[in-house]
Amino acid sequence: MxxxxxxxxxxxxxxxxxxxxxxxxxxxxxxxxxxxxxxxxxxxxxxxxxxxxxxxxxxxxxxxxxxxxxxxxxxxxxxxxxxxxxxxxxxxxxxxxxxxxxxxxxxxxxxxxxxxxxxxxxxxxxxxxxxxxxxxxxxxxxxxxxxxxxxxxxxxxxPTPTMTMDDIINKFAARKFTVREMVALTGAHTIGFTHCKEFANRIFNFSPTSQVDPTLHPKFAEGLRHVCWNYTKDPSMSAFNDPRSPSKFDNAYFGNVLKGLGLLRSDYLLGADPRTRPIVEEYAKNEQAFFRDFAKAMEKLxxxxxxxxxxxxxxxxxxxxxxxxx
Ligand code: HEM
The missing domain is CATH 1.10.520.10 (Peroxidase; domain 1)
Incomplete structure (x- = not known):
């Protein structure tokens, strides 16, 4: 036995x-x-x-x-x-x-x-x-x-920022990560920064009818256009991933995503897709739940x-x- x-x-x-x-x-x-x-x-x-x-x-x-x-x-x-x-x-x-x-x-x-x-x-x-x-x-x-x-x-x-949520989920599933683990791990975007070229298509010439991606918070989009105005000539131009607390590892990223303050298209999708939105909402409300799941998912990664x-x-x-x- x-x-x-x-x-x-x-x-x-x-x-x-x-x-x-x-x-x-x-x-x-x-x-x-x-x-x-x-x-x-x-x-x-x-x-x-x-x-x-x-x-x-x-x-x-x-x-x-x-x-x-x-x-x-x-x-x-x-x-x-x-x-x-x-x-x-x-x-x-x-x-x-x-x-x-x-x-x-x-x-x-x-x-x-x-x-x-x-x-x-x-x-x-x-x-x-x-x-x-x-x-x-x-x-x-x-x-x-x-x-x-x-x-x-x-x-x-x-995964890349222009992928669909199906593709992102599949990339993580190929490494045996669940949707919940993928959302927790992507909470890593609560720190660090992103070069303008990764989200430039959301803030310049987005569509024939709108300069900026309407899913972005308008004030945030305006700020990003300001930060990135010269990114084609200066590719080092970047923005903080989490504008609220850029250097602190916390759950602010998830609140941002729900308010149109997610920098990457893939960040926005996490808050929009019915498979991931409830998890984003939970982590935005409950930092302990995010920390617990992130720690476990990092051990697995x-x-x-x-x-x-x-x-x-x-x-x-x-x-x-x-x-x-x-
Ligand atoms: C949906 C999946 C993901 C996508 C599409 C994605 C994409 C990106 C991109 C494009 C950047 C900006 C890079 C740059 O401009 O230099 C970035 C930054 C970052 N990503 Fe992700 N990422 C994803 C998931 C993750 C995961 C799972 C982690 C860690 C567990 C992670 C950690 C980071 C960190 C910490 C930064 C900031 C880097 C720095 O400041 O130097 N990302 N990500």
Missing amino acids: AFAVLFLLFLSVPFSSAKLNPDYYSATCPDFAKIVRDQVFTKQSVVPATAAGVLRLFFHDCITDGCDASIFISSNAYTPHAERDADLNLSLSGDAFDLVIKIKNLLELTCPGVVSCSDIIAQATRDLIKMVGGPYFPVRLGRKDSLNSDASKVPASL AVLGVKTGNAGEIRSRCDQFNHIPA
Whole structure:
């Protein structure tokens, strides 16, 4: 009987994540958590955009072929089109890459060859979310870094702002996320910013009869037109994802979405589609419910497609494989 229960428990854990646990480095790199925490604190204090940048980087890494640091590989003669060079990844934050690489360098001095880049970003993401006011969740450790990185896998994996809600739901379902988990995860848009080109079609020449998308709050649309007036010449122009509390991880995003203050078309759809609207309404009213579901969904995202054993390696540098791929 006891054996049967154990066997069922084993089956209920996704195979590759079964070996991960939060104490993975307690013997081999006891300062791991402290080093990550200290570096996260220093970086976020100096560059407040770091938390959002790292969270998005982690999402993009995990959703494409698993949480395996494949996004850190730099293209070279042997890997000419690494994941990082995919169009959808070009706007990822340089500060986010820098933080992980800095932590990796420190860890290589303290416990060489022990900690994977994929574990560093998982732990740093959690610490940063907590630091900007979001919920805590345990991070299971023991991921290996990938042995390949391929830009061509990115477009099929990532959702984009112009997709229909059917497409967005299907993208997440392909990674075994429910509609509720997708809505909770997208609550990440409570921090960070978006470049004007991602929503320019909503505020300039929207239709023959209207300059702006009528689903946007008119005052908000006016403000965005002001912020983005020169975006074609200056592509760095951006707006905060959550105009009410841009740097705080809270549930304000959901209230925004319901009031026409969602920046992306996909944000608007979350508040309009009958499958997602009730969840958005619930999270807008109840921050605790959002935090609980976001934390659970992040735990699930963080073990997506992880590599263990011989399926991966502990890279010496996050941006290079240890050996030239065959
Ligand atoms: C419906 C699905 C989603 C779509 C279409 C989407 C799309 C986008 C786009 C276009 C940007 C702006 C990028 C830029 O201009 O640089 C962005 C930013 C961001 N996204 Fe998403 N996203 C989605 C879901 C998610 C999820 C699930 C997460 C995390 C769990 C996430 C985290 C972020 C963060 C934190 C930012 C701000 C980045 C920064 O400030 O550097 N997004 N997203």
